[in-house]
Amino acid sequence: MFDTLTDRLTQSLRNVAGTGQLTEDNIKDTLREVRMALLEADVALPVTRDFIARVKEQALGQEVLQQLSPGQAFVKIVHDELVKMMGDANESLDLAAKPPVVILLAGLQGAGKTTTAAKLARFLKDRQKKKVATVSADVYRPAAIKQLQTVSQEVGVDWIASEASESPITIVNRAIEQAKIKFADVLIVDTAGRLHVDDDMMDEIKELHAAIKPTETLFVVDAMTGQDAANTAKAFNDALPLTGVILTKTDGDARGGAALSVRAITGKPIKFLGMGEKLDALEPFHPERIAQRILGMGDVLSLVEEVERKIDKDKAEKMAKKLQKGGTFNLEDMLTQFEQMHKMGGMMGFLDKLPGMSGSGIQQAVEQAQPEKQVKKMEAIIQSMTVKERRNPDIINPSRKKRIAAGCGMEVQDINRLLKQHAQMAKMMKKFSSPSGIGKMLRGIQTMQGKMGGNAGGGMGPLFGGSDQDKK
Structure with missing residues (x-):
């Protein structure tokens, strides 16, 4: 949702974000592009007209002109007006009446x-x-x-x-x-x-x-x-x-x-x-x-809530404790992580909520790589292995690789590629196995949003093996 609008708006606002001084002349083109972006997104003409008028009025106000970074202030004005257009805050259902x-x-x-x-x-x-x-x-x-x-x-x-x-x-x-x-x-x-x-x-x-x-x-x-x-x-x-x-x-x-x-x-x-x-x-x-x-700033707060709601905390906590005690990240653990990512809407659902990713070249590159298709191939390979092989990848010799490849209808090089990716993922897991875990990583992502990014608050809970201690 909003992919087309995000692409157009982020490009338009990028041109004015670094501006040292806002004048009617240097925001005129940007406002025209914002107007066209809204209309192309099928926003009603009267709504678009009112929005542009409010943004222009505030952008040329004295408070903005005195800002150290007027260009950034302009982006904030657009953000705030978008919020007002959509209703300021979430309005929940009235469930306080007499039941039912x-x-x-x-x-x-x-x-x-x-x-x-x-x-x-x-x-x-x-x-x-x-x-x-x-x-x-x-x-x-x-x-x-x-x-x-x-x-x-x-x-x-x-x-x-x-x-x-x-x-x-x-x-x-x-x-x-x-x-x-x-x-x-x-x-x-x-x-x-x-x-x-x-x-x-x-x-x-x-x-x-x-x-x-x-x-x-x-x-x-x-x-x-x-x-x-x-x-x-x-x-x-x-x-x-x-x-x-x-x-x-x-x-x-x-x-x-x-x-x-x-x-x-x-x-x-x-x-x-x-x-x-x-x-x-x-x-x-x-x-x-x-x-x-x-505006391409991501939505870390929704990501936090989604992780807390959808991730199997028992499985994640069990893995975190194993890694913290020096245990190895095996192929069964890798399969579990794929399952957790599916619950989050896959790689694209995850990236869509990260700042700077929506409509970005990185997101498009990931999308072209078809990560969900690759994950399904890797899942098929792991499921063709014996329990012993999943838990001890080091025992997978050439003859085992041939048997696994035949079992899932793939080539030996596909098995080699999976084992290489597993080794890289195992290294990453060690970084996330400390009490700070992925919670620390995503809280770091939050700070990238600055004043505009909102406050995700609280800990993330485990995703790739982060500990529940994140919440403390």
Whole structure:
């Protein structure tokens, strides 16, 4: 997401970052490029116009002119205005109401409401420790009720049955009563997809909203529709008292115009981003972190949180203790590290959050090298080995290499390449096996962001064998 915008903006701002003095003349070209970058990213014209006007006004102000580094101050102005455009700070769900808290999902057909209902249920269950129930009030799409049942069971939350022959109001009122009996904290209501120009369907959801009085009414919209996402959100907001927006399919949106336009056009906060097809691919929307990523500053704080949440701490701690006691990093350990990296979204998911990497030549070079494909080859090789060979790579002689190569359908040179990479990785592991571990490395990365990079705070916990003592 934002790849195109990041490329254009970072190049434009690089030209002015080292400027000793800001004048209307020397920022005119930069502002023109920023304007074009936003428009190409499908940001709405009125939003772009207001953004450029605010940046120009502040950039030519006396405070900026007196800065020791006006060029850097200009970059900070752009950053701060991006944050304001998207809503200043993350606005979380209101879960303080009397349970069950009812969350109503509305949106167009095909926006991903049913999948989002399951993602949101999992988010609330896993991260907020809430008991969640779901119900489908979509009585028009034949497979909608069954689909919600399937995904609800997959994420481990209660699903309340409904029938296509019932009215949506009857379904939800009964679901609320059942949720109370089940002592559910939250009830998520999936509704039928509808167009804002369809008066009958809009009247139906207005009546449903008035009958159940949900605490949260969230508009689910496909980010890849660009400006249309903001426009349809506004149309729904005119009909319903929306409390927020969830942008789906953002992993396929290289422009990001929807994220930059929705808040400005609707006045409603983006609360979540759907980042992929998996049912754990839903993240809270943090404007400041998104602004940092757009400007190529990385997002170390999100990386910290992702490591803490996704990495198997028991496995990492066990490896850390082994290395600290002088144990060797073997091929089983290497396989474990590949598994940990997969959980982080692979090498590209990791690099995307590091400062200076997004849209950089380094990231493009890594992408061209197809690291995920190479990792799969190495995993296949290791899995073709015996347990003894994985734990003692030194015993892998030429005859063993031939057998391993035949077992995984590769060449002996592929085995040699893996063993060489393992040896290099083993050396690196020794550096990360101290109590400071990868936490120290990533905290060092944080300082690269300077004042603009935010504060990741706290320790990283183990990733490549770093110790849990990082947290102390």
